[in-house]
Amino acid sequence: MQILDWASLSSTEQQQTLARSPLIGDASVEQGVRDIIEQVSNQGDAALINFNKRFDGVELTELALSTEQINAACARISDNVKQAVAQAVNNIETFHNAQVFNGVDIETQPGVRCELRSEPIERVGLYIPGGTAPLISTVMMLALPAKIAGCEKRVLVSPPPINDAIIYAANVCGITDIFQVGGAQAIAALAFGTESVPNVDKIFGPGNRYVTEAKRLVSQDNRVSVSIDMPAGPSEVLVIADKDANPAFIASDLLSQAEHGVDSQVMLVTDSVNLAEEVNQALTEQLAQLSRKDIAATALECSRSIIVSDMSEAAKVSNLYGPEHLIIQTNAPRDLLKQIRGAGSVFLGAYTPESVGDYASGTNHVLPTYGYSRSVSSLSLADFSRRFTVQELSVQGLQTLGQSVMVLAENELLDAHKNAIAVRLASLQQ
Structure with a gap:
């Protein structure tokens, strides 16, 4: 990655250094997504079937998975995958069950009773990325809180052919409505509904820039009343590291996000030029071993190492960037945590790789990107409910x-x- 000295950069250059991948700002994406949304809203299932063939190379006559197909997919899953899913499910359920809202009921003055209540969103749509990386973990991150919250209708969509493990995880998490459709067209189907896919009240899930743009557009379309969880687009990570950090650990964390997609971005902020150079060497060595090395290498082209004077300045740079994932590999990570103001999820210490949050620690991995972590929260149980007030005099x-x-x-x-x-x-x- 390119190594830049923060203090030597002008304010304009600093802004450019923290800019996201230019692929995210591609103006052609919006118009292309608008066209897809219109075709789905006008043609329904026919448009979805056509897009499946065009984008995924899969010809289908039925979009919904049958009970027989679900059972067959589950039967093909190995025991080690089942055991891994079980452990992840347990941790995710434990953390999200602890978030159950108990309500507020108080007299603000004699004879004036005010309440804050919560009820589940009735119909939710869960988007699970498939394509180049079938995200089994995202099924658990969305389906489990939806189930705990009590959402009555839980609809899952994912690009065809849907990976067996996605189907298995969905089944374990209580999802029975599974549809073989992905991309912007799946978001449009959840918003408008088709002959097969029911429309929902809120759409959840991360995705590439096309999915993210589709979520934005449908949430602003006055023809439907649908909301979205957050701007959760291409993955990103920022690592704050001091001179004593392990360069191999850092490189592995950077590559774990770079391999998500060519529009992903990874950043290193450190007070040590030597460490930045050692990380670059480790990146070269580890990259060569990856099955998705071409994707990761492209993402690294828009990624940077930033040299700062000390860890306080590192925190300031991180807050300006507002990363989706923030890893703090310093001698006193909890001390630095006090200075963090914008991050979707934070990982403390050398032995807390971002991967644990992606899969099985218990926290949710659906997080705001593009710098929205400065004002938007990570996904939690509350997002699957609506809160309302009651007053009685x-x-x-x-x-x-x-x-x-x-x-x-x-x-x-x-x-x-x-x-x-x-x-x-x-x-x-x-």
Whole structure:
């Protein structure tokens, strides 16, 4: 990776250094995705079947997987995969069960009762990337919190042919509605519905730039009422490392994200030029051994090592970037954690590779990208529910609160608001 000295860069050059891959900003993506959405909304299943053939080279007549197909796929799974899934499921369930919302019920003053309640989103769509990397882990990250939250309809979509392990994980996590369709067309199907694929209230899941753009567009389309979890696009990681960090560990973490896709990005921020050079050497050695080395190598072309004066400046650079994944490999990672303001998920210490969060530690791996981690949270149980408030006033409550409400309404020139209080108070005096 290119090694740059942060202090020697102008403010403009610093911004350019933290810019994402130019593939993400490809203007042609939006128009292409719009065309796909229109075809799906107008042609339904026919468009999906056509896109499956065009983009995935798969000819299908039925988009939904039958019970027989699901059972057959599950029977082909090896015991070691089943055991790995079981351990991951246990940890993910443990962490997400701990997030169950207990509600708020309080009297703000005598006779004025206010509540904050939660209920599950009824219909959710779960997008599982397939393509070059079938993400078995994403099934668990989406399906388990949806199940724990109590979402009644849980629809899973993934590019065909769907990997057996994806189907197995979905089955273990209680998913029965599985559809063989991926890409922007799958997002459009979940938003608009087709003859086979039901429309949903909220769409979850990461994806490439086409999937991410489709999620953005459908969430802003006034023809449907569908929301999305977050801008979760091409993967990215930033590693903060001091001079004592292990360069082989760092290289392995950088490559673990670079191999996701050519539009992925990985960054190293360190106070040691020697470490940056050693990481580059380790990258060369490890890259040669990877089955996806061509993809990772392309991602590295838009990735950089940044040299800073100390770890405090490293934290500032990281906060400016707002990484999806942040790995802190320093002598005192928890001390530096106090300075972090923007990251989707943080990994502390030399023995906490990003891979554990991707698969089985228990935290969720669906995270904001593009710098949105500065204001958008990582996926959690709360995202599968909607929260709403309730208020209830007694006679005493209205009598003691009413005058203040009328004064405020009068000063806002909203007479009907004031009158809604006045008629009730008047009735109590009769």
